[in-house]
Amino acid sequence: MFSSFRQAMAWLHTWFGLTLGFILMVVFFFGTLSVFDREIDRWSIPETRFEPQVMPSFDEMLLPILRSVEPSEEDYNTNMPLLHDLSQGPMTPRTELPADEFWAYTTHRDPVLIMGVGFRVPQPLDPEGHNHIHGNITIDPRTGKALPDDQLKIGSKFFYPMHFSLNWNWNRIGIYIVGIAAFIMMAALVSGVIIHRKRFREFFTFRPNKQTQRSVLDLHNLTGMVALPFHFFFTFTGLLIFASFFFFPVTHTQLEPLHKYHEMVEANETGLPHDRAGVPAEMASIDAMVAKAKQRWAEKDMPGEVGFLQINHLDDANSYVSIYRAGSDRVALVGEGMHFSGTTGELIREEPPRSAIAETEEFLTGLHLQHFEHWLLRWLYVFGGLVGAICIATGFIFFVEKRKRQHTLQGSSGSQVVDALAVTTVTGMLVATVSMLVANRLLSAEMVGKGYWEQVVFWGSWSVMLLHAFWRSSAVRHMRISPAWREQSILFALLAFAAVILNWITTGDHLLKTAFHYWPVAGVDLSLLVSSAIAIYAARFLKRRENVAVHKAIEFSAQKLEASRG
Amino acid sequence: MPNFSSPAWPIASRIFASLVGGYLFTWGLIAITIAGLIPLGVEFHDVEMGMLMLGLLVYLSLFLWGMATDKLIWLWLILFGGGVAMTVLASVVQQSFLQGI
Amino acid sequence: MVEIVYWIAAIFATMFGMASLSLSLPNHWRQVTGIETSLPSRSEQLSLRILGYSSLVVALLLCLAADHPTMAVLVWVMLLSLAAKGIATILTWRQHWLKPLVWLFNRTELN
Numbered sequence: 001m002f003s004s005f006r007q008a009m010a011w012l013h014t015w016f017g018l019t020l021g022f023i024l025m026v027v028f029f030f031g032t033l034s035v036f037d038r039e040i041d042r043w044s045i046p047e048t049r050f051e052p053q054v055m056p057s058f059d060e061m062l063l064p065i066l067r068s069v070e071p072s073e074e075d076y077n078t079n080m081p082l083l084h085d086l087s088q089g090p091m092t093p094r095t096e097l098p099a100d101e102f103w104a105y106t107t108h109r110d111p112v113l114i115m116g117v118g119f120r121v122p123q124p125l126d127p128e129g130h131n132h133i134h135g136n137i138t139i140d141p142r143t144g145k146a147l148p149d150d151q152l153k154i155g156s157k158f159f160y161p162m163h164f165s166l167n168w169n170w171n172r173i174g175i176y177i178v179g180i181a182a183f184i185m186m187a188a189l190v191s192g193v194i195i196h197r198k199r200f201r202e203f204f205t206f207r208p209n210k211q212t213q214r215s216v217l218d219l220h221n222l223t224g225m226v227a228l229p230f231h232f233f234f235t236f237t238g239l240l241i242f243a244s245f246f247f248f249p250v251t252h253t254q255l256e257p258l259h260k261y262h263e264m265v266e267a268n269e270t271g272l273p274h275d276r277a278g279v280p281a282e283m284a285s286i287d288a289m290v291a292k293a294k295q296r297w298a299e300k301d302m303p304g305e306v307g308f309l310q311i312n313h314l315d316d317a318n319s320y321v322s323i324y325r326a327g328s329d330r331v332a333l334v335g336e337g338m339h340f341s342g343t344t345g346e347l348i349r350e351e352p353p354r355s356a357i358a359e360t361e362e363f364l365t366g367l368h369l370q371h372f373e374h375w376l377l378r379w380l381y382v383f384g385g386l387v388g389a390i391c392i393a394t395g396f397i398f399f400v401e402k403r404k405r406q407h408t409l410q411g412s413s414g415s416q417v418v419d420a421l422a423v424t425t426v427t428g429m430l431v432a433t434v435s436m437l438v439a440n441r442l443l444s445a446e447m448v449g450k451g452y453w454e455q456v457v458f459w460g461s462w463s464v465m466l467l468h469a470f471w472r473s474s475a476v477r478h479m480r481i482s483p484a485w486r487e488q489s490i491l492f493a494l495l496a497f498a499a500v501i502l503n504w505i506t507t508g509d510h511l512l513k514t515a516f517h518y519w520p521v522a523g524v525d526l527s528l529l530v531s532s533a534i535a536i537y538a539a540r541f542l543k544r545r546e547n548v549a550v551h552k553a554i555e556f557s558a559q560k561l562e563a564s565r566g
Numbered sequence: 567m568p569n570f571s572s573p574a575w576p577i578a579s580r581i582f583a584s585l586v587g588g589y590l591f592t593w594g595l596i597a598i599t600i601a602g603l604i605p606l607g608v609e610f611h612d613v614e615m616g617m618l619m620l621g622l623l624v625y626l627s628l629f630l631w632g633m634a635t636d637k638l639i640w641l642w643l644i645l646f647g648g649g650v651a652m653t654v655l656a657s658v659v660q661q662s663f664l665q666g667i
Numbered sequence: 668m669v670e671i672v673y674w675i676a677a678i679f680a681t682m683f684g685m686a687s688l689s690l691s692l693p694n695h696w697r698q699v700t701g702i703e704t705s706l707p708s709r710s711e712q713l714s715l716r717i718l719g720y721s722s723l724v725v726a727l728l729l730c731l732a733a734d735h736p737t738m739a740v741l742v743w744v745m746l747l748s749l750a751a752k753g754i755a756t757i758l759t760w761r762q763h764w765l766k767p768l769v770w771l772f773n774r775t776e777l778n
Contacts, residue, residue: 008634186626204689204755222755227748236622243618250596251614254653258601258660262610331737357612361619367741374738376674380745387752 009191017188017395018418023166023181025392025425030163031234032385033155033433035370035378038109039520040155044440045147046507048112049518053141055106055113055306058286061144062115066102069117069135070095076133080121083131088123097133098122100276103310106141108328108373113141128260152451154440158458159433164242172246179247185235189228196221212545213401220394223387230384231391237368240361271348272339273318281317284345292347293323293338302336304329307371311342319343328373332362396422400476405556408479419482420466420473427488428465430535434495434528435461441502479553486542493535496528580641584632587645592625594652601656605663673733677726677743681750684722686768689754691715698758699765711772723747 002008033040042049056062076094084091101118118132138147152158161167168174199205199221206218224231239247251259267274290306297304307326313319319342327335337351354362370378400419407415439457443450465488472484503525504510511529514522596617603613632641689695691712697705707715726746730739757764 002634005634009630012630012633183622183626183629186622187629190626190630201692202694203692204685204695204751204758206755206759208759222752226751226755229744230748239622240619243622244614248593248596248618248621250593250600254597254657255600255660257664258604259610261664262604266610329738330735331741355609355612357616361615363737364619366737372738374734374742377738377742377745380742380749383749383752384745387748 006194009194013188013191013195014399016184017392018399020181020184020188021392021395022421022425023177024185025389026166026429027163027178027181028385028389028392029429030159032382032389034160034163035381035385036520036523037155037160038107039523040159041153041157042111042518042520043503043524044154044437045151046445046509047151048140048147049507049509049521050111050140050142052108052111053106053113055104055290055309056141056144058104058290058309060287061141062104062113063102063286065137065139065144065146066104066115066117067099069115069137071097071117071119071133071135075135079133083121083124083126083129083133085123085125092122094133099314100132101310101312102314103308105308106306107326107371108305109371111141112138112147114138150448150450150452151445152440152454154436154454158436158455164238175242175246179239179242182235182239186232186239189224189232189235192224193228196225199225212549213398216394216398216401220391220398223391223394227384227387227391231388233364234368234384234388237364241365241368270339272320273313275318276313277317279317280315281319281343283311283315283319283342284340286311286321288345289321289338289340290323292340292345293325296338296347296350297325297336300336304336313342317343320348327366327371331366331372332359335362393422393426396426404476404479408477413477416473416476419476420469420484423469423473423482423484423488424462424466427485427492428462428469430492430531431465431488431495432458432462434492434499437499437528438495438502441499441506479556480549481542481546483546486539486546489535489539489542493532493539496532496535500525500528580633580638583638583641583645584629587642587649588625588628588632590649590653591628591645592621592649594649594656595624596621597656598652598659601659601663605659670733673729674742677729677733677746678750680722680726680729681743681746682753684719684726685747685750685754686757686765687715687719687722689758690765690768690772691719695758696769699762699769701762707772714772 002011071094073094076097080091080094097119099117100120102115103118104113104115106113114136115138116134116136118134121131121133124131138153139145140147158167164178165172165174166178168177203225204222206215206222208215208218210218245252263274266272286309290309293306294303302325304325305328306323307328308322308324310322311319312322321340321342323338323340325336335351335354338347339349339351340346341348366372370381396418400415400422404415407413436454436458439454443453447453468488469482469484472487473482475482500511503521509518509521511522511525514525599617600610600613604610628645632645635641690699691707693706696707697703727739727743730743730746733739734742
């Protein structure tokens with residue numbers, strides 16, 4: 001079917017790259033923003049613009065708050081019918097579900113503390129199952145005051161999930177789509193290297209003064225090659241993170257019996273009870289356990305703070321408390337778990353050193369999820385992500401440039417459609433992102449459903465950019481460059497600038513102030529300003545290119561006319 | 567009735583074989599390795615994690631091979647035949663192991 | 668704050684390494700000398716490559732001095748990408764910045 005291996009790879013790269021590239025563009029861009037997702041949260045929720053704190057007293061502050069948390073209505077309505085066994089009686093009312101599990105999570109990146117409760121279903125359909133209804137809460141650890149639900153954490157609760165699930169949660173279909181796209185990305189990287197292997201001899205080449213098709217291909221190859229390890233590793237590790245549960249759920253389906261067997265064996269080995277005893281008991285002091293854990297870590301030469309704390313089988317004789325160290329100084333996530341008896345406070349188990357495979361897996365997932373504290377590496381990740389996005393975007397542009405002439409002659413609208421979709425996915429996405437930030441500043445903080453309306457603005461403005469892109473794309477059918485690229489760039493530049501000004505007006509935090517006192521917000525503002533400047537420059541560059549293309553198109557038509565007469 | 571003489575069929579069936587067949591083969595490989603090594607005492611999470619890492623790379627290679635190869639009959643036989651065989655075998659091994667406990 | 672010094676040094680080392688490696692490729696050597704027919708000789712290519720790769724190793728050591736090994740390796744890999752992009756940019760817009768490196772190797776090329 002293909003005359004050679006290389007040709008097969010070229011076909012694969014072009015057509016799979018084109019179709020899934022639109023998804024990948026979104027994944028790479030929002031992945032890049034997610035590096036600084038907590039900082040974007042700070043920007044979008046001004047009440048949280050304070051310094052990160054260590055985990056406060058569990059006994060005095062966190063435990064009372066956790067005991068006051070209620071199960072989420074949404075979770076209850078969706079999942080209670082699936083978990084409850086109706087033959088044993090009517091569904092336990094939401095507010096009467098007993099709490100089974102408490103957890104709290106801190107990170108050096110977040111001033112606020114995220115906590116949650118897992119509520120038990122007293123009469124479950126499957127007694128062996130997990131059977132939890134959840135209720136989560138975010139608090140200011142200095143005061144214990146809760147953050148209202150309506151205030152959307154634009155970074156960690158919208159941009160970040162956008163990155164791995166496109167925020168499309170119907171049956172988790174978004175995660176699967178991103179998974180397929182990521183798999184194809186790996187295939188595109190390998191096939192790209194195979195097609196362009198001769199390019200390694202001209203590794204550093206970028207010829208912007210040549211005609212568009214040549215220079216765009218140069219940039220595509222350069223951005224692909226220069227960050228190849230980054231692109232491949234991030235794609236691979238991204239897939240690995242979700243592999244066990246979503247992409248190859250072998251041990252949760254076909255081999256679930258083996259998995260259950262293993263959990264029992266592990267519970268016996270570790271001394272951590274798998275099930276509740278059914279005997280009520282009082283909980284010991286958690287603070288004392290935290291102090292012991294910190295002492296043990298210091299003794300092992302890795303002093304640290306608590307990253308994650310979980311109480312299992314709450315208020316039961318079999319309860320145990322797991323305390324993990326925050327891994328901010330290394331790539332692996334949280335680790336060095338210590339497990340204490342919930343009723344006596346005695347140390348039951350210290351996690352043993354990890355096996356080679358476990359270490360490798362911790363390293364791989366840790367390098368993707370970046371819980372560490374290292375501002376240089378984070379900015380280098382942003383660089384890598386943007387380079388990846390440029391690689392994908394230039395791929396589209398190359399596709400269009402290469403086929404524009406041919407399609408114009410054939411009267412086909414293929415390139416036009418691809419070009420319009422490319423505009424939507426590149427500049428349109430940028431406009432949507434920045435519109436959301438502007439809306440965040442314009443809508444009042446106390447507004448009911450503020451987070452909902454911010455999302456409406458996001459999706460709405462993206463849809464408008466789609467329509468605009470298609471409306472302006474007819475230029476491609478005449479071998480010119482669609483003005484939509486330039487127009488949306490200008491719109492983006494204006495909105496990004498507006499967002500910074502609005503931040504100043506609505507919160508009083510302007511760059512001269514935040515650059516000295518609060519880097520998370522200064523970083524966002526500065527990035528917006530720099531992006532705005534780049535967009536203006538791009539718009540001017542595009543205007544020049546558009547003019548060149550117009551001249552060329554006129555020449556081409558004149559030649560055609562000559563040829564048809566002669 | 568689909569038009570089987572349309573030129574899209576060879577490429578569509580090849581994509582199907584590579585994508586779906588590759589997935590099935592990889593699934594089978596992961597399943598049989600886990601089911602086979604657990605009775606030998608290897609740690610559960612180690613096998614699972616190791617096979618997931620390997621599996622992703624195996625799937626990638628199979629997909630690329632499938633898209634380029636001339637030997638289409640071998641492609642279907644190995645990917646689907648091998649995949650089904652390994653998957654079924656994995657269930658058999660799991661069942662006999664758990665019954666023997 | 669000491670880490671910043673190591674990082675800056677590492678950035679210089681990777682840039683220098685990438686610059687040397689780029690000059691060992693005939694296309695880019697020609698770009699910098701501006702002479703269409705010039706080529707690096709075999710011994711010049713070899714020296715440039717040895718210098719280039721050694722600089723990259725030095726950069727790795729500098730990174731390891733600054734951070735926990737797992738993070739140092741990642742910083743180094745990312746700095747390689749940054750430097751490669753940086754040299755590509757210089758070769759595109761400001762090739763003459765790399766002329767001193769050519770002089771280092773061959774005094775007869777540039778008259």
